[in-house]
Amino acid sequence: MEKIESYQNIVKNSLLELAKLIPSDEKISVETIFDDLRGHYLLMTVGWDDSRREYATLLHIDIKPNSKVYLQHDGTDLEFALRLAEKGIPTTDMVIAYRSPFQRQFFENFATA
Numbered sequence: 018m019e020k021i022e023s024y025q026n027i028v029k030n031s032l033l034e035l036a037k038l039i040p041s042d043e044k045i046s047v048e049t050i051f052d053d054l055r056g057h058y059l060l061m062t063v064g065w066d067d068s069r070r071e072y073a074t075l076l077h078i079d080i081k082p083n084s085k086v087y088l089q090h091d092g093t094d095l096e097f098a099l100r101l102a103e104k105g106i107p108t109t110d111m112v113i114a115y116r117s118p119f120q121r122q123f124f125e126n127f128a129t130a
Contacts, residue, residue: 020084021056021080021082021084023105024080024084024086024106024110025053025056025058025080027101027104027105027106028058028078028080028086028101028106029049029051029058030104031097031100031101031104032049032051032058032059032060032076032078033049035060035075035076035093035095035097036048036049036060039062039075044064044065044066044071045062045063045064045065045066045071046062046063046064047060047061047062048060048061048062048063049061056079056080056081056082057077057078057079058076058077058078058079058080059074059076059077059078060074060075060076061073061074061075062075073092074090074092075092075093076088076090076091076092076093076097077089077090078097079114084110085110085111085112085128085130086101086106086110086111086112087111087112087114088111088112088113088114088115089114089115090115091115098111098113098127108126108127108128109126109127109128110128111127111128112127112128112129112130113127118130
């Protein structure tokens, strides 16, 4: 449980840091969504830019009960998994889940599931 709580804090702080770097205004807002109970963490943009709807998931991360961190979506160019590794989550506990199970074997030092 201590490991999961540590990973939750790293993920939440990393998403909050990134959210501060993304421009937000009265039309488009940057939102962080944290669900510790179910292990879901998202960074999104939401709003309207004139007649164009903005609703995008930039990052979606799940933390499973087995302490594996699943990167479900990374819509940034930041290689967010490496950022999480720098903050203290070992790559061996991270799954690049937006890649197929077959492709995951080619991500050396990362978990496959």
